[in-house]
Amino acid sequence: MTLSRIAWLLIVLMACGLNQTVVAQQPQRNATTLKVVFEGVDGVLAENVRSYLELLQYNGKPTPASFRLRYLARRGNTSIQHALEPFGYYHSEVSHEIIFDAETTTVSYSINPGPTTSIATIDYQLSGAAKQDDAFHRLRRDLPLKEGQALHHTEYERSKSMLRSLAAERGYYDAQFTEQKIRVELSEQTATIVLHFDSGKRYQFGEVSVCCSNLNEDFLRRYFHFSEGDSFHTRDLLDLQVALAGSDYFESVEVAPLWRQAEEHRVPVSVRLTPNKRDYYQIGPGYGTDTGARLTLGFDRRWVNDRGHRLSSILRLSEVxxxxxxxxxxxxxxxxxxxxxxxxxxxxxxxxxxxxxxxxxxxxxxxxxxxxxxxxxxxxxxxxxxxxxxxxxxxxxxxxxxxxxxxxxxxxxxxxxxxxxxxxxxxxxxxxxxxxxxxxxxxxxxxxxxxxxxxxxxxxxxxxxxxxxxxxxxxxxxxxxxxxxxxxxxxxxxxxxxxxxxxxxxxxxxxxxxxxxxxxxxxxxxxxxxxxxxxxxxxxxxxxxxxxxxxxxxxxxxxxxxxxxxxxxxxxxxxxxxxxxxxxxxxxxxx
Missing domain, CATH: 2.40.160.50 (membrane protein fhac: a member of the omp85/tpsb transporter family)
Incomplete structure (x- = not known):
């Protein structure tokens, strides 16, 4: 055997021995349980940190391999900083420490949120027909965003949602934000919010079609508190649905605007009704210490004629x-x-x-x-x-x-x-x-x-x-x-x-x-x-x-x-x- 072959054989044997040592030691590291803790924040901040911190998915489980543990721990610093930013903390400081012992590997984060970023200015601009709508002016006063307060991204998103919801409720079907953003000045710890909202034109009620009713249509129209040509409002449709459903004439009621069929900013409305059973019978035993044992027998005719007249009758029998x-x-x-x-x-x-x-x-x-x-x-x-x-x-x-x-x-x-x-x-x-x-x-x-x-x-x-x-x-x-x-x-x-x-x-x-x-x-x-x-x-x-x-x-x-x-x-x-x-x-x- 040549010298070179002997050298190669020694290298291979040493590598095998080293591999056996690593394999023998690795289970010992994996046998420990991972514990992840952090300090410096509580309440909603702590909840958001938990949702961002990826390492928490291993909490209480076997510790990952050493190189992955260190990678995830370092990555956690950045994740925690991102978790604090929606609450206006753009200058947070995060550090971590990994502590090993026989049974537990602990990753401990120390969090300093730093100063909050406040709202310096709000650039709110409203265009379109909503500019003359008092409901939007009232909403502007009620928006959760106020100059001088701490910047919270959730309040920013909620303000946008409130504008969209009001527009949908009042028939501004084409409404959209032309500009929406937050500009943060890190050096000054301030933010500028830009909300430019174009409502477009307000839609009106179009033709209302009623299907499958057992009652006179003129009578049903008395439930309507809007007419063709009136400004659209979802409250009018909801009130109509609740009123018809509560009338006991119908088993099911569906009131829906047909936005895809809208023309010239008029949206037709579909009212689909399923008649209830005309006759309703009830029988019910009962007991009360005032009346003793009792029996109730009832008969209702939910509609007597197509004008919605009704008949209700009850016979109650008791000891008293x-x-x-x-x-x-x-x-x-x-x-x-x-x-x-x-x-x-x-x-x-x-x-x-x-x-x-x-x-x-x-x-x-x-x-x-x-x-x-x-x-x-x-x-x-x-x-x-x-x-x-x-x-x-x-x-x-x-x-x-x-x-x-x-x-x-x-x-x-x-x-x-x-x-x-x-x-x-x-x-x-x-x-x-x-x-x-x-x-x-x-x-x-x-x-x-x-x-x-x-x-x-x-x-x-x-x-x-x-x-x-x-x-x-x-x-x-x-x-x-x-x-x-x-x-x-x-x-x-x-x-x-x-x-x-x-x-x-x-x-x-x-x-x-x-x-x-x-x-x-x-x-x-x-x-x-x-x-x-x-x-x-x-x-x-x-x-x-x-x-x-x-x-x-x-x-x-x-x-x-x-x-x-x-x-x-x-x-x-x-x-x-x-x-x-x-x-x-x-x-x-x-x-």
Whole structure:
């Protein structure tokens, strides 16, 4: 063997030995776990650093090879600086250190964000038809970008999005930015924002085509609050869709602008409707501590004719009272908000020694004004009744009435039947004259209020109250349905339904001239969809305002079901400690 071959053989053997050493040592390095940490920023800055820092994908995993680890660590310095720039930090300093030990390899970043860059000037220019649109001038004042504040790229992007959204909403279909940029002066730590927006012309509503309706088109047009030639606004289309969907005439509603068919800055609108089933039947068992077991049978004819008239009828049977009514509904000039109705009703009640049968027919005019609702009604009623073993009497009254309600709510994002904050205010005034188809003259006023207030995501305060008064020429002639009673699930818990009030010689509650009820309740979310409550109720009815008020206290459980809270309460009358605790079960919204 020659000397040269021996030399080559030694080189090969040394290389193999070195390779074996590397192979033997590499698993030891890979066996360590990588830990990535950084300090110097928190909050949204830290969140953005985490989204930019590539090395974090190895955090808690086996450490990469040494050369790749060092490459990624150096690259992380630049990534962190880029992560801070959207928040106006263009002078940040970042350093890192790699620390090895037996089980963990740690990459530790030290971050100094440095001074923030502020907005020196905003070059905002608006051209096109929007220059004369007040909505864009109001938006200019509301843009999140302000001179002198710290530069945040997210606010810059949000400002652009707000301009685009307003343009789309108000029919500036050809709107575009002619110039949009941020100029940063690093030496001065300032920025200039340039936003030049050309809206182009505003489009108008074109022809509206309606397809597949079972109703008269002239009637459907009463739902429209825009006409051909009006300036385009997506709110008008959304209002139309919501109104038609809420009418119960249609199973599905699709309202869409046909931008591709627009000509001469007029966009046609397509309204496609799928009729609902004409007849609707319902049957439902139930139970309430006020009414006992009950059964509801219902029949609705969603449209009687092509002018949108409707028929609704319900029969409710229970241990306490049976009710049947038929309601014929005629849409008003604005069908989504106004309606007239003619109602026939029979109510038969036998409870706590009160036996009553009421026959009533009425005509109503109901209007909605955003949060407000008002109802005017003319009713004629005849009631055959008896208190205990007293002689049966029959009374007749022609009763005009007016009712007003104001409702404001903030609903739970996951369940619209659950109220986070809100209130309801109601007032009802009714009366009769003995000279107009009535056995006595009277005037009755009742006021009620309910409120829900959330202290936190778990704690709520619920309050309600009601007061009422009657002035009359002869109270004894007023039938039970025209008097005030207290007690029950929605009144003073701890007492039975309509158990509170003046009594006759037999001890039968005959109702009062004055009413006062109040309640305060605190509930707490103990688990998803479950609350517990503590409450106290006050109230009574009487012939004078000096009537004694009854107070109860109780505890309850709430199941937040998809159809609204299911409440189970037990309450005790403080004034009558010998009275047993009373159970109350109710279902329905808080307001």
């Amino acid at each position: 009272q049976n009710t049947g009514f038929v309601d014929y509904i005629i849409p008003g000039k604005n069908p989504a908000r106004d309606q007239y109705s003619i109602t026939g009703e029979i109510l038969d009640r036998t409870y706590e020694d009160i036996d009553s049968t009421l026959y009533r027919t009425s005509v109503r005019d109901t209007r909605h004004y955003d949060s407000w609702q008002r109802t005017y009604q003319l009713a004629y009623q005849s009631e055959d009744y008896r208190f205990g073993s007293a002689e049966r009497k029959t009374s007749a009254f022609f009763v005009p009435s007016a009712e007003f309600s104001l409702v404001s709510t903030e609903v739970d994002s996951d369940n619209r039947n659950l109220i986070d904050n809100g209130y309801r205010l109601s007032a009802r005034l009714q009366g009769a004259s003995d000279s107009v188809l009535s056995d006595a003259s009277f005037l009755s006023l009742s006021l009620s209020a309910k409120a829900v207030y959330s202290f936190s995501p778990k704690w709520r305060l619920l309050m309600r109250g009601e007061v009422g008064a009657i002035t009359t020429s002869d109270f004894n002639e007023l039938s039970p349905s025209l008097r005030f009673y207290a007690g029950g699930d929605h009144s003073v818990r701890g007492y039975a339904y309509q158990q509170l009030g003046p009594t006759n010689a037999e001890g039968v509650v005959v109702g009062g001239r004055y009413l006062g009820v109040a309640s305060a309740e605190v509930d707490y979310l103990v688990a998803p969809n479950w609350r517990v409550a503590l409450f106290s109720d006050f109230g009574n009815t009487g012939m004078e305002w000096t009537m004694p008020w009854r107070q109860t206290v109780g505890i309850g459980a709430r199941w937040l079901s998809p159809i609204g809270p299911v409440r189970l309460d037990v309450a005790q009358a403080i004034d009558e400690p010998d009275r047993p605790w009373r159970l109350h079960l109710t279902i329905g919204p808080d307001l």
